[in-house]
Amino acid sequence: MQVALEAALQGPRGANPLVGAVILDPSGEILSTGHHRGAGTAHAEADALAQLRDRRPLPELSDCTMVVTLEPCNHHGRTGPCAAAIAQAGIGSVVYAAADPPAEAAGGAGYLRDAGVQVRSGLLPEQALDLNQRWFRAKAQGRPFTTLHIAQTVDGLIAAADGSSQWITGRAARLDSHGIRSRADAIVAGTGTVLADNPRLTARDAGGHDLGRQPLRVVLGRREVPAGAAVRGTDGRFLQLKTHDPAAVLGELAARGAGHVMIEGGATVAGAFLAADLVDELVLYLAPLMLGAGTRSVGDLGISTLADATRWRWDAAEPVRTLGADLRLTLEPLPRSRHNERP
Amino acid sequence: MQVALEAALQGPRGANPLVGAVILDPSGEILSTGHHRGAGTAHAEADALAQLRDRRPLPELSDCTMVVTLEPCNHHGRTGPCAAAIAQAGIGSVVYAAADPPAEAAGGAGYLRDAGVQVRSGLLPEQALDLNQRWFRAKAQGRPFTTLHIAQTVDGLIAAADGSSQWITGRAARLDSHGIRSRADAIVAGTGTVLADNPRLTARDAGGHDLGRQPLRVVLGRREVPAGAAVRGTDGRFLQLKTHDPAAVLGELAARGAGHVMIEGGATVAGAFLAADLVDELVLYLAPLMLGAGTRSVGDLGISTLADATRWRWDAAEPVRTLGADLRLTLEPLPRSRHNERP
Numbered sequence: 001m002q003v004a005l006e007a008a009l010q011g012p013r014g015a016n017p018l019v020g021a022v023i024l025d026p027s028g029e030i031l032s033t034g035h036h037r038g039a040g041t042a043h044a045e046a047d048a049l050a051q052l053r054d055r056r057p058l059p060e061l062s063d064c065t066m067v068v069t070l071e072p073c074n075h076h077g078r079t080g081p082c083a084a085a086i087a088q089a090g091i092g093s094v095v096y097a098a099a100d101p102p103a104e105a106a107g108g109a110g111y112l113r114d115a116g117v118q119v120r121s122g123l124l125p126e127q128a129l130d131l132n133q134r135w136f137r138a139k140a141q142g143r144p145f146t147t148l149h150i151a152q153t154v155d156g157l158i159a160a161a162d163g164s165s166q167w168i169t170g171r172a173a174r175l176d177s178h179g180i181r182s183r184a185d186a187i188v189a190g191t192g193t194v195l196a197d198n199p200r201l202t203a204r205d206a207g208g209h210d211l212g213r214q215p216l217r218v219v220l221g222r223r224e225v226p227a228g229a230a231v232r233g234t235d236g237r238f239l240q241l242k243t244h245d246p247a248a249v250l251g252e253l254a255a256r257g258a259g260h261v262m263i264e265g266g267a268t269v270a271g272a273f274l275a276a277d278l279v280d281e282l283v284l285y286l287a288p289l290m291l292g293a294g295t296r297s298v299g300d301l302g303i304s305t306l307a308d309a310t311r312w313r314w315d316a317a318e319p320v321r322t323l324g325a326d327l328r329l330t331l332e333p334l335p336r337s338r339h340n341e342r343p
Numbered sequence: 344m345q346v347a348l349e350a351a352l353q354g355p356r357g358a359n360p361l362v363g364a365v366i367l368d369p370s371g372e373i374l375s376t377g378h379h380r381g382a383g384t385a386h387a388e389a390d391a392l393a394q395l396r397d398r399r400p401l402p403e404l405s406d407c408t409m410v411v412t413l414e415p416c417n418h419h420g421r422t423g424p425c426a427a428a429i430a431q432a433g434i435g436s437v438v439y440a441a442a443d444p445p446a447e448a449a450g451g452a453g454y455l456r457d458a459g460v461q462v463r464s465g466l467l468p469e470q471a472l473d474l475n476q477r478w479f480r481a482k483a484q485g486r487p488f489t490t491l492h493i494a495q496t497v498d499g500l501i502a503a504a505d506g507s508s509q510w511i512t513g514r515a516a517r518l519d520s521h522g523i524r525s526r527a528d529a530i531v532a533g534t535g536t537v538l539a540d541n542p543r544l545t546a547r548d549a550g551g552h553d554l555g556r557q558p559l560r561v562v563l564g565r566r567e568v569p570a571g572a573a574v575r576g577t578d579g580r581f582l583q584l585k586t587h588d589p590a591a592v593l594g595e596l597a598a599r600g601a602g603h604v605m606i607e608g609g610a611t612v613a614g615a616f617l618a619a620d621l622v623d624e625l626v627l628y629l630a631p632l633m634l635g636a637g638t639r640s641v642g643d644l645g646i647s648t649l650a651d652a653t654r655w656r657w658d659a660a661e662p663v664r665t666l667g668a669d670l671r672l673t674l675e676p677l678p679r680s681r682h683n684e685r686p
Contacts, residue, residue: 153652154627154674155641156499164649271635284497288655288674292614292644298498301635306507309496312631314670320663327657327672331497331631 001097001124004067007035008044008131009317013281014145014183015039015259017132018317021048021068023091025059038183039259045072045082049089062092069128071100071121072108083108087115095120097128131317133335134280143250146278147184148263148270149177151285152297158266159295163196171206172324173285178203180283182211185258188249189231190269191221200230201264215262218253220244220269244268246276271299274310282312282331285323344440344467347410350378351387351474352660356624357488357526358382358602360475361660364391364411366434368402381526382602388415388425392432405435412471414443414464415451426451430458438463440471474660476678477623486593489621490527491606491613492520494628495640501609502638506539514549515667516628521546523626525554528601531592532574533612534564543573544607558605561596563587563612587612589619614642617653625655625674628666 007020016036021044023031032055034047042050045068052058072082072094086094094117100106112119129136138145151169152158159165167174181187182203189201201217202210217231219240225231232238241249253261263273273279303309311334314320318330350363362379364387375398377390385393388411395401415425415437429437437460443449455462472479481488494512495501502508510517524530525546532544544560545553560574562583568574575581584592596604606616616622646652654677657663661673 152499154499154625154655154672155639156495156497160649160652161647166649168649274633274635282497286672288657288677289649289652290617290641290644290655291646291649291652292617292641293646296498296639298633298635301633303634303636304504306503306509306511306632306634309503309632309634312497312633313668314631314665320670322657325656327663329497329629329670334631 001067001069001095003030003033004044004069005097005124005127005131007033008069010035010037011317012038012183013135013147013315013317015185016043017070017135019044019068019070021045021066023048023052024065024067026063031055031059031064041079043073043079043082044068046079046085049085061090064091065093065095066091067123068094068096069131070098071096071106072112073100074106074108074111081108081111083111083115087112087117091117093118093120095123097121097123098125130335134332138280143247143254143278144185144258144261145280146250146261146263146273147180147281147283148273148279149180149265149283149285150270150297151177151287153287153289153291155290155292156297157291157294158297160291161293163295165197165295168287168289169285169326170287170324173287173326173328175206176323176328177283177285178205178211180262181215182213184215184260184262186216186218186253186256186260187262187264188218188220188269189264190244190266191219191223191225192268193264193266194219194225194229194231195223196266198230199264200233202233216253216256216258218249220249244272246273246278250278267296267299270297271301274298275301277310277333280332281315283318284329284331286327286329288325344410344412344438346373346376347387347412348440348467348470348474350376351412353378353380354660355381355526356478356490356658356660358528360413360478362387362411362413364388364409366391366395367408367410369406374398374402374407382528384422386416386422386425387411389422389428392428404433407434408436408438409434410466411437411439412474413441414439414449415455416443417449417451417454424451424454426454426458430455430460434460436461436463438466440464440466441468473678477675481623486590486597486621487528487601487604488623489593489604489606489616490523490624490626491616491622492523492608492626492628493613493640494520494630496630496632496634498633498635499640500634500637501640503634504636506638508540508638511630511632512628512669513630513667516630516669516671518549519666519671520626520628521548521554523605524558525556527558527603527605529559529561529596529599529603530605530607531561531563531612532607533587533609534562534566534568535611536607536609537562537568537572537574538566539609541573542607543576545576559596559599559601561592563592587615589616589621593621610639610642613640614644617641618644620653620676623675624658626661627672627674629670629672631668
């Protein structure tokens with residue numbers, strides 16, 4: 001299970017949880033390892049089964065065990081149900097860590113048992129739940145998983161005193177953030193950012209061309225978005241929501257089928273989502289620059305004393321990465337139960 | 344030389360340059376590697392010679408070559424001159440990358456030649472100079488090397504709106520910063536910080552006890568430091584300088600023999616040194632907290648537009664380190680010649 005948990009960390013956070021799977025032969029040797037690589041791609045169990053196909057000689061699969069960090073799903077989403085795939089492959093036994101809570105995906109264990117597969121659960125469940133604590137929370141709240149994007153100087157600024165902000169980070173960091181855009185179902189920015197920078201908010205490749213998968217472009221706020229604004233585009237994937245209430249925004253986007261929302265900025269929008277505890281993942285691009293004066297990356301959070309600071313942890317699934325001259329740091333909110341754990 | 348340069352990166356920055364040394368046998372095999380571990384400890388050459396002592400069998404040293412990133416010194420500082428030590432050990436030949444510029448240390452190559460050692464120079468000199476670019480600059484300006492210490496939230500704040508700041512970072516990060524204090528000759532803070540937090544500014548161990556080596560505690564500013572202020576201490580190692588001019592401060596501390604000054608803060612003092620381009624190393628402790636509102640880590644730098652931002656690079660000698668819940672990032676100013684190099 002430890003190997004499966006580590007495999008899970010390889011995937012990107014987003015609309016789906018991080019899941020890892022390992023297939024063991026009768027002697028306990030690892031035959032294959034799989035993980036989920038993001039919404040729309042094979043689930044961890046299917047990935048582990050696919051890795052198995054190239055392996056020769058293959059033992060009798062009815063003698064083999066699949067160890068997976070989450071109960072195999074039982075629903076037809078963008079990919080087929082894993083429970084059926086496991087049963088069809090002839091895997092003899094399945095051990096999973098934690099149950100899959102969403103109602104539409106549950107029932108995988110029951111399906112497997114009915115199909116004659118031996119099923120056990122509860123191996124390292126705390127680690128498996130901790131790995132996806134914010135994803136489970138988002139699901140329980142019936143809203144999309146959210147990623148807040150911030151590109152700032154080391155002194156925490158996203159624009160100089162005169163408003164200049166292009167570019168704080170270099171090409172590699174910007175390209176990386178376009179990768180998040182292309183995985184997200186919707187990208188959210190405030191009217192202030194749209195009016196100041198006239199961004200397109202599309203996901204683009206290194207050559208500046210639109211990637212195949214594009215998020216819905218959502219502008220928040222009451223101010224009018226000009227008819228010629230780049231964000232409107234021509235593909236119909238533009239939406240203005242005349243509110244700054246993050247819960248209302250996520251409710252509206254959930255109703256439109258969004259499982260993963262990227263919050264692009266600026267400081268007012270970022271502050272509103274942070275203050276409402278509706279940021280599940282913070283991707284922080286840190287440019288080796290100092291400005292001293294300018295626009296802060298985050299607006300007021302209603303916090304006046306240090307004891308009330310919002311608390312985070314560095315995401316184990318996303319190690320610190322150097323992108324050109326910049327660093328990428330990824331954080332997730334510390335689970336409430338651990339707020340007093342800081343050393 | 345590449346191995347010697349990598350060895351040099353192991354040392355801490357401070358009063359002395361980063362230097363690495365390698366001793367090769369006649370066939371070019373590495374016999375030992377040494378590096379400088381900070382002011383008052385053995386130089387890289389002596390370190391490499393010391394490592395050699397335990398090695399058996401030892402080839403004839405007159406057939407061996409020492410490769411060192413900086414011209415061996417020829418002065419009696421806190422340790423003896425390296426040139427004499429190399430000659431006495433009987434090393435047959437020395438290759439160094441770059442000349443040692445300080446007048447009092449120069450002449451090592453000449454000494455070695457007079458002692459019958461074969462001497463060559465100029466192997467990878469640019470890398471060796473680049474490694475210590477800010478140290479050479481400080482020496483050329485006749486001032487101490489400076490380390491700015493900042494402990495901030497990820498949104499760049501060092502105190503909440505109500506002034507609370509103890510503690511932004513955890514124990515491990517604070518202990519690490521006490522290690523810098525104990526290596527520095529002087530530690531500088533503004534009257535604002537002293538009046539707000541009443542810090543001792545001593546270097547302490549994990550148990551809170553004063554370490555053996557203590558920096559001079561220097562308070563900058565015109566406001567009176569109260570008679571009972573902790574920073575005054577009882578050891579006589581306290582000094583108030585009624586100025587905020589960083590060049591004047593460093594001149595005064597150089598006159599008192601300081602080779603390494605740590606700038607503790609707060610934002611006004613940090614801003615003054617940064618604006619004067621008198622910070623050689625920035626050690627940034629980043630706590631996984633967000634406050635939204637509070638005191639910024641850096642005061643005004645007189646910069647109004649992004650193109651004028653101060654530019655840095657992540658210090659190759661100090662990789663990102665996790666300290667408890669916090670991260671430690673180390674930056675150094677980008678050499679002026681490279682300001683347009685950002686990707």
